[in-house]
Amino acid sequence: MPAITCTTIPLPATSPPSSPTDRQTPRIKSLIVDDNGITAKVLCKILSKEFGYSTTCAVSGKEALVKLSQEVFDVIFMDIDMPELSGIETTMAIHSKGSVVLEANRTIPIIAYTTNPCDSKYFEAGMNGWVGKPANQITVRKELERVCISMSS
Template structure:
């Protein structure tokens, strides 16, 4: 017997992720939050890198969506701090960089710095969903 399921029913079987959104732009925060909510995921917002590190001390996140250009502590500095902490804890944190830099060399540098993936602004919700699935399976 073949049972067909609608897209909403299929999504219910997908794992619910707790995502830390780190971006200083309120519109981008809202956009990413709406995308994540539509996929059934929960999110917490941090407006700069230091807030992100504070959030990580208090809560577990399945994925971090991390902007590069932010005040206080930029995304590259946050990425380096998290990867350094991982060497002590042995626990890998999935980090997807959210960037306006779409040049191949820029994206390669993000990967070399330790990013697990990236999405380019303006963020395409389908590409975001693909990265989330690719990195959490």
């Protein structure tokens, strides 16, 4: 498969680098926001083991906002149905000018990661993509490629 370049999210290689010294680009930092530890681990494994991404997990929208106020990420995978602050509410808070989120994190891609069917309200809230649970390497890669293409257009 030919490589697709994206100025927003560097895409995962076909296979992960075999060692840190094999990396030619900085490690991609992903934030997984999911209150379900099992589905978060599934996605974490795909992103870290298969693609070589660095992953950080948050178990709530509020925790995600704290992490986004302290550290810059390259992509966010956002659960939709969470207590206190839903994925949609968290996404809207990320894009809000009055939030504590670092400026660099306001424009990074946010991909819905949910058991719910894809819904236009995700995109209306400011999300850029959708991956259904349980995820697999192929669906994650295809959605990252699609999001990269749409954001670079």
